[in-house]
Amino acid sequence: MNDRHVVFRADSSIDIGTGHVMRCLTLAEQLRQQGARCLFVSREHAGNLLSLVHERGFEAARLPVQDVAEIEVRSDEGQPEHARWLGASWQIDARETLAAIAGLTVDWLVVDHYALDHRWESELKTACHKLMVIDDLVDRRHDCDFFLNQNLGRRDADHSALVPKGTKVLLGPDYALLRPEFSELRESAVRRRDTAPMRQILVSMGGIDKGNATAQVLATLRSAEMPADCQVTIVMGKDAPWLEEIHGMATSMPFPTVVISGVANMARLMAESDLAIGAAGGTALERCCMGLPSIIIVMAENQRHGAREMARTDLALVIESAGDISEELPHAIATMVDDAYRMQMSLRCRRVTDGNGCERVVAAMSRFNGSY
Incomplete structure (x- = not known):
């Protein structure tokens, strides 16, 4: 062959x-x-x-x-x-x-x-x-x-x-x-969803994030009512044009915030997170596999159908455009703080793909x- x-x-x-x-x-x-x-x-x-x-x-x-x-x-x-x-x-x-x-x-x-x-x-x-x-x-x-x-x-x-x-x-x-690591780590990730409060928040707006939605998310989280002892992990591509700016913003956040670029262990990061805030692209199905409750943001018109389907089936909270982040993200965070709400979303997500x-x-x- x-x-x-x-x-x-x-x-x-x-x-x-x-x-x-x-x-x-x-x-x-x-x-x-x-x-x-x-x-x-x-x-x-x-x-x-x-x-x-x-x-x-x-x-x-x-x-x-x-x-x-x-x-x-x-x-x-x-x-x-x-x-x-x-x-x-x-x-x-x-x-x-x-x-x-x-x-x-x-x-x-x-x-x-x-x-x-x-x-x-x-x-x-x-x-x-x-x-x-x-x-x-x-x-x-x-x-x-x-x-x-x-x-x-x-x-x-x-x-x-x-x-x-x-x-x-x-x-x-x-x-x-x-990738295989998602099915390999799925069981341990699902167990976490059933017990952990919302402390670890994962932000990933795509490998490029051309419009710098990550900065809008951080600016909004800075003034939002966040859970006590929360920690934020930001994932970006190693060639993302706004990487240096995001590193700078992370140092001034009121809660521990780390920036990781060019990750090779996204499944592990998702398994160790309690909430994801991310683009409504291909990673949405990765989050579903891990049973990870999500707030997803439509970053391009070609993402809209999938995002609306996820909203219709209660698999995520959806923000329809990056321009709506500052207004809608605080309300979405407030909804996701409810442990029972997140657990039910996680149950629905994990049925989508194994x-x-x-x-x-x-x-x-x-x-x-x-x-x-």
Whole structure:
């Protein structure tokens, strides 16, 4: 199997964030355990995670960012809403990706990118045995053999007109691409929820936090009524643009506040926390797995559906935009202080996903393709 590759086409940047590459890394690590050779094809956007890809032991083909004027000249009508995130026209990206994988036997091509749709995928299908799309949105057509949307509240009917007939579709948090440590620490985390008062508060607004919502959260917590003896841990990406400012703010907080960047033990931090305040992105399902009660903040329009589904099913308290933090966060904190309320939320959260979704995805790929 060593001559067969799984290729991932995913990007990370200040605009895109880190979640797409991070969940692809989780899947790649699981596939590597089954003998797959994995290659990442990623564009060199500002704020990319290509160094982390290498640290995790994977090869990466680097695509250059195109000149803005060149992108505009080559773009056409009917673009995906996030087309500008690509850093090139889809035609250029397709050609460069084909060049990057030329000569490889590509068993699976896994695409996780809001800027790519059926046109790009149709160009690449001839270069791979099977093509898989990972997506959270319901906003464009795909040409794929295998489709994964791990978000809450999605149904087959949402995607039936967007993927070809015969596409294998995996939907919902049962297939959430979470790292193994979440399922490994889940039991101890759940035990804590049943006994601990609200003392340890975890703040994580995403690996980039382009708009510096972390600063708004800290400014609001500074004047809010907080539990006695509370401690706050802030998690940020090591390349987050506001990291130095947040370090400075942390020193002036009225309760112990630490800032950690580039963490490799998020599951442990969640297991040791009593409340999370965080972005309504992919980490929302990590918190659910750990039964961690949460106040989530919608940081981008593509997070809104998942956040509203969590609010509807009482899995989190939701703040609809970063602009509402100063007004709504104090009320949310006051609600979460109630131990019985948090315990009931934790019970609901832990039923959402058990943390074994990545294994299920790899098993489904194996059944579909006869490998891995």
